[in-house]
Amino acid sequence: MEENSGIPINDNDCLKLEPKSKACPRPKPGEAAGGCAFDGAQITLLPISDAAHLVHGPAACIANSWESRGSHSSGPRLSAYGFGTSLSEQDIIFGAEKKLTRSIEYIAERFKPPAIFVYSTCVTALIGEDLDTVCADVSARLGISVIPVNSPGFVGSKNLGNRLAGESLIQYVIGRTEPERISAYDINLIGEYNIAGEMWDIERLLNRVGISIMSRITGDGRFNEIGHAHRAKVNMVVCSRALLGLAKRMEQTYHIPYFEGSFYGAKETSYSLRQMAYLLNDRDLERRVDRLIKREEARLAIELRPYRQILKGKKAVLYTGGVKSWSVISALKELGIKVVGVGTNKSTAEDINRIEDRVGEDVDYIAEGGAKSIIKAVKDRKADLMIAGGRNMYVALKEQIPFVDINQERHTAYAGYDGLLRLAKQITFAINHPVWEMVERPAPWDVGGDR
Missing domain, CATH: 3.40.50.12380 (Nitrogenase MoFe cofactor biosynthesis protein NifE, C-terminal)
Incomplete structure (x- = not known):
């Protein structure tokens, strides 16, 4: 045991502790105000617009953040559906794994999505619902990706939920599919959620210098597209608090370099473009980026x-x-x-x-x-x-x-x-x-x- 861990082994150890020492940190009431872990997981994953998103919990959890985000989709709208198991008192007492199984089967039959994300909530975590086993069994039987997202609200803040969602992506999605084409200028954008269509402005800017987005994680994203994110040459982390851990895991597993950047403001945008070109290690691309930056900054100065x-x-x-x-x-x-x-x-x-x-x-x-x-x-x-x-x-x-x-x-x-x-x-x-x-x-x- 570490000397200053503050965790007593027996009663004698308790007597040796300083009066101000605490055995272990205690949760603070209201600590998840402004967004719980469940909310954070949905913020990260709901922009995957062709997948179904099923909330295993009470109806209030389904309505918690339904259609409250500004993430836009250029195609499918399945993620906008408010799927949920809507647990009753009897479900809480006797268990609801069968109800969850029937809900997954219905979505798979009715909508035929490429994947179904299943979210745990405070209630289902507390009553011990085995989300992983149910999802694995149904996935094997139906031949569809059914992905558990273990992020009940009480485990922490919204930012923790973001990271737990990233763990689900690296464990069940990334590396599972292969792209039809690969170029020397493919990148991933991580932690960009296409709020108000910002992803589209960014993509047009990148395309002007020949950079293409391999995977959008997750703004305007598609499930299979995210599956081949491991083939990109560079990762740009737009929101580090949310998914920096995902970029680090991809660097360790797939040897993809990453950097943290932003597209808010001309200087930050120019820096991000130059950093992409540098990591892609192409001198001709660097020249194209420099010319684009010079034109855009001159135009912006006038306007x-x-x-x-x-x-x-x-x-x-x-x-x-x-x-x-x-x-x-x-x-x-x-x-x-x-x-x-x-x-x-x-x-x-x-x-x-x-x-x-x-x-x-x-x-x-x-x-x-x-x-x-x-x-x-x-x-x-x-x-x-x-x-x-x-x-x-x-x-x-x-x-x-x-x-x-x-x-x-x-x-x-x-x-x-x-x-x-x-x-x-x-x-x-x-x-x-x-x-x-x-x-x-x-x-x-x-x-x-x-x-």
Whole structure:
């Protein structure tokens, strides 16, 4: 036993512990608020649009995140169906493995998908449903991939669910199929979920220099396409908090190099393109990328000029997570906006280091979630704008703070060079909206006179 493990072996050991020592960490009530592990697994896997996604649990779990994401599909829509076993009290008492088997058989017969992802929930994990065995038996009998996703909500946060979903992909999907063609410029995008169609903007940009996407993991993804991700030459990890472990496993197993990058902001986009070309080790590709970057940055400088004049010197509080916690800072700085507060509760240590590199110490780090902390940062720093997820929108409006939605529920794509232009427009419209002048005026009945 390690000296400082804090885990007693017997009663005598307990007496030797310091008063402040704890035997083991205890779960905190509400720790999964803002997204549990089950929710995180669905965020990662639901964008695989031609697969069926079956929730083994109560009806409330099915409705938890159904159609609440902005992930778009260019083809199949099977993943939009809300499949679930909808457990009753009797199912919980007597077990529901037979009900799960019948549900899988029905989906396979009725929809004939290439795969069915089966998600455990808090209830089914607590009553001991053997998800792995049921999925293996039905898969062997029906000849279809039935994949267990063991991510009940109580095991941890949404980010843990993302990683558990990545484990399911590496264990049951990646390496199981072969592509029809292979080129020297095939890459995988990992942790990009095609929010508001951002994947399509990225793909068009890559195609202009001859880079092709082998597997989309998982935005606008297809099950068989993800199966041959092991044949790509480079992995780009877009959201490191979610699926960095998947990239590391693929590097160990298939010797595919990876890097962490972003497409938010012109500088981050240019860096990612250059890093791809470098890892693909093709000098001609590097020249094509340099020419594309030069053209796009010159065009963007002209088109952003009127927005930069308006936004220069404005202050913003950014409350998001993962890759956006630092990459959107770069995009805002390019627009002349100073970030005076940033959320870190969903960021890795590496993300926080990147934040510090971009904003320094003169910023409020919002480590704990909640509208109260965000509003305090806005007021203390006299910020002109709040950039956060949709759940904070109404708080901002009540406090008369201009607001821009940056999270996964949004309907505007902000990735790439064109995405930065869209972000500039949205922020300008939010700050200059005439409603802010109207709410500052006294009400007619307060100033007297005719209404």
